[in-house]
Amino acid sequence: MNKQELIRQIQEKKTFLCVGLDTDIKKIPQHLLTEEDPIFAFNKAIIDATAAYCVAYKPNLAFYESMGVKGWVAFEKTIKYLNEHYPNHFIIADAKRGDIGNTSAMYARTFFEEMNLDALTVAPYMGEDSVTPFLQYPGKWVILLALTSNKGSQDFQLTCNAEGERLFEKVLRKSQEWSNDENMMYVVGATQGRMFEDIRRIVPNHFLLVPGIGAQGGSLEEVCKYGMTKDCGLLVNSSRAIIYADKSEAFAEVAAAEAKKVAEQMAALLG
Numbered sequence: 001m002n003k004q005e006l007i008r009q010i011q012e013k014k015t016f017l018c019v020g021l022d023t024d025i026k027k028i029p030q031h032l033l034t035e036e037d038p039i040f041a042f043n044k045a046i047i048d049a050t051a052a053y054c055v056a057y058k059p060n061l062a063f064y065e066s067m068g069v070k071g072w073v074a075f076e077k078t079i080k081y082l083n084e085h086y087p088n089h090f091i092i093a094d095a096k097r098g099d100i101g102n103t104s105a106m107y108a109r110t111f112f113e114e115m116n117l118d119a120l121t122v123a124p125y126m127g128e129d130s131v132t133p134f135l136q137y138p139g140k141w142v143i144l145l146a147l148t149s150n151k152g153s154q155d156f157q158l159t160c161n162a163e164g165e166r167l168f169e170k171v172l173r174k175s176q177e178w179s180n181d182e183n184m185m186y187v188v189g190a191t192q193g194r195m196f197e198d199i200r201r202i203v204p205n206h207f208l209l210v211p212g213i214g215a216q217g218g219s220l221e222e223v224c225k226y227g228m229t230k231d232c233g234l235l236v237n238s239s240r241a242i243i244y245a246d247k248s249e250a251f252a253e254v255a256a257a258e259a260k261k262v263a264e265q266m267a268a269l270l271g
Helices: 003-013 030-034 038-053 061-065 068-085 101-114 128-136 167-175 195-202 220-227 251-270
Strands: 017-021 056-059 090-097 119-122 141-147 184-188 208-210 234-238
Touching: 003 251, 017 038, 017 090, 017 251, 030 038, 038 068, 038 251, 056 061, 056 068, 056 234, 061 068, 061 090, 068 090, 090 101, 090 141, 101 119, 101 128, 119 128, 128 141, 141 167, 141 195, 167 195, 184 195, 195 220, 208 220, 220 234, 220 251, 234 251
Parallel strands: 017 056, 017 234, 056 090, 090 119, 119 141, 141 184, 184 208, 208 234
Antiparallel strands: none
16 A cells, blocks of 8 residues: 555544554453454454444454464454455554564565555664665555663663764654655654644655554654644554454444544544
């Protein structure tokens, strides 16, 4: 999915919601544990219930890898289901990969060739040659970690060099030498508030993947006030607040209601 296609989906559906599939076997409704593949059964129900209210899904690889082979199989089945039944939805693997060039090339092959995902989150700490292998795939996106919302983000991301440039600003500026807003996005935590203004001064046209609304306390209104562009330029992720809103047999219906509520807020903010 290229940038214009993503923008068109947002405009047509009046939402820029990304539903995070952070599926934990210990948190899904108990009645699903009798299923042959409980993780996939949960994901399928959540996807079917929320597809009308979002433009993207973001499975977090850690939740699947924690279950070994069974988890990876559930992840593959989830991606296949999305590709077959919801081809107009943007699919992000939240894997935060980042290593030396030849290793990154193998990660890129895994997620873009074998899995046919649209995008992958990548840690840029090792520099250009660890990122560029992911940028060799037409129509695929790299989403670089820029400014996250966790407490430890202050340890490195906000530190300044001798010229007063903060590390996250260095990441934003330097990475634009590697590619452009047609296949590169940035992760910016929803709790960063007016810092979105600083980010937009450097990357005015790039899409931002924004986790942290809902359970993590980020404000959707604040994110849009300081981070939205004329083309929206945002994919705002919500995971726990939607997928774990209910643990009864009605979990999917409740998840749909929560997703609809967020989508309606987004429609109003889009104008």
